[in-house]
Amino acid sequence: MRILITGAGGRLGRDLRRVLTPHHECLAFSHPELNIADLAAVRSVLQEERPDLLLNCAAATDVDRCEREPDYAERANAWGAAVVASCCARLGIRLIHFSTDFVFDGEAGAPYTEFHPTRPINRYGATKLAGERAVFQSGADALVVRTQWLYGGGGGDFPVAILRAESLRGGGSLRVVADQVGAPTYSADLAEQVARLLDLPLRGVLHFNNDGECSRWEWARETLHLAGRGDVPVEAIRSEEWPTPARRPKHSTLRRFVWEQLGWPPPRDWRAALADYLGTLRANGQLPG
Template structure:
């Protein structure tokens, strides 16, 4: 059995990792109340006591707008916490998989970002995640850093569930149409991470989202149509495209944050699944639950 320690057990990805544990893996998942990753002594003690072969860090401060006024809190978890985990893994000979984000990029590209592309975060959340990447690489050069984007699942709060709630209440919604990226079903990301666990020679930075490209507006239209088809909504509401300037937020978002996944798909021997197919699967799961 391969012993794997997962941090961030209560989050979307943490929950999906626990649901998809493959045969031959003994998974111990710890939430924030069980392990404060910003406490270096506690991290070293837990890693030393549990002696995992692999640690997957799914713990993160993800409140993008709130991070603009809570930069220290974001840095404490996303940078210091990640560094603590990497240092403990280095100390005890543990392989580490760390989750990062498309927000390390500024969105000025017109082609998908490769793992080697120059980083330039726009806000405090992105800066804290980039600092976390650097802390992990410095302490544990052989770690795997997996960047992802627009994550959603049946668990917790996310764009899909927010849209479903609003669509049940309103006939018309306005959604930003000039920010482009790719949604990621957390279930698919979790399964990709388990494949990385099964490939011990992999190291460095990789990208994972579902396949395809869309704007938040396109994503919302698909949510409306797929949900109505499944009977989750009585009918699909009207979704109107608006510019990001019409919906200002404390944190600036990248206008283009499509990640290039080709190297990851080749390394794992998989083909990317289109985001709309994955959305349909998640909504079907919601209906059945």
């Protein structure tokens, strides 16, 4: 299959390229190579390359920056999604678009299925929801894959941030919020599973996360434990004690309801995936601290 990846320089884009390249013809475009908010450029590249499938990994993912800079959020997450989807619809290209648990408010008290009403509580979530709607309104043959708490690829993710903070803490304890619950999801696991979605004749929304759930505090503790630093004290705090420009949902775990209906086995538990990731970082000499 001829597959074009947008946002290919990001965490998920890099993993998708790595996983799919041995089996497919992958055309990878990073942000500088193709800006999805540039309608003329997207149309021209798609007309030229004529892929069978487009994987749209491009997004504005800095949640707090989205809150401060609405244009930054809307340009990629809403308008960019509309551009990509409209061009795919016009040219008959199948689209897999990625979205987020942040389309939910986190107040339901149980994991969210694909069919639960959305209600974002920050601008990132609102613009990602606008992007989902634009995808469906475009008439493209499209699947929206929602995921959450994505990490992988080495830099700038939560586990690496925790290990960096640990190495800089100078003897004090770390402080991590304990009242935000979700399912940490390894981008390599998501990329592996996208491979099985390529031939699936499904339109609509599908949730994917690693199995289980935890608070951010538990995620930090497990990261330190797996990195051999389980002795480091981690203070459990409330979100109000760690103010950020954007509010976060308190409990936004995704339930893989569609996955279950397809009869597919659950992915591995988040702890096993995290252990694998930290093992890979260690083997590559990239484990901080």
